[in-house]
Amino acid sequence: MAVTTSKSDWIDELNKPEVLESLQKLIEKLPDLTQKLDQADHLLSFGQSILHDSRTMDKLKLKLDSTNLDSNTLAAALRLLEKLPLLLELTEKLETIVRFAENVLADEKSVSYLQGSIKEYTEPICEKAIKAQSLYKEVQAKAEANTQHISIFTVLKWMKDPSVQRMLSYVQAMIDTMPKKS
CATH class of the missing domain: 1.20.5 (Single alpha-helices involved in coiled-coils or other helix-helix interfaces)
Incomplete structure (x- = not known):
């Protein structure tokens, strides 16, 4: 069913304030819109001329074939x-x-503060490492200097020492804990 609109309906519609305001804005922007349409038309013409130029299309196909675009x-x-x-x-x-x-x-005070903080944390570690190294060297020297034969009775005598007992309790705890962790 076709809708017919009379001339008076059109005039009434055009006389509405919001339609008049919209028409005024459209007329004001018409030169800018025309310019943009011309630019789009030039761009489309350029695109069409490239698409119809076989030499340009061959170069494009060659470049696309040499890439791994997929x-x-x-x-x-x-x-x-x-x-x-x-x-x-x-x-x-x-x-x-x-x-x-x-x-x-770039700030010298910040760098010196950082160096001091790092030194503060590393000094105790370095001291412990030096003490451990010194202890190791002392033990190594005593072990190499000891020519005494170690018998089972010597080991039994050591077993009575509290420090050996403490160390053996750590070994026992390790042996008890290891199977649970694996």
Whole structure:
């Protein structure tokens, strides 16, 4: 069923304030819209001329054939594009960290404070390592200098020593714990 609109209906419609305002805006923007339509027309003409130029199309086909563009590559590119917001956020955080590090390294007071803090943490470890090395060398020297034959009675005598008993209790605890952890 066709709808017929009379001339008076059109005039009534055009006399509405919102329609008049819209028409006025359209008329004001008409030169800009015409310019954009011309640009789009030029772009389409350029695209059509490229598509009809066999030499350009042959070069394009040759370049596409020499690349490994396939559906997997395009799917990966789309997945990468989806992750760009997260990558941007991480990059900005990394940039903030790098700038902070640069500022700290440029400030002599901060560098000396860092060196002091590192020294504070590493000194006790180094001291313990030096003591352990010294103890090892002393034990090694005594063991190499000892020419005495060790008998079962000597081992039984050691077993009465509290420090040996303590060490043996650690060994026993280790033996009891190991099967449970594996």
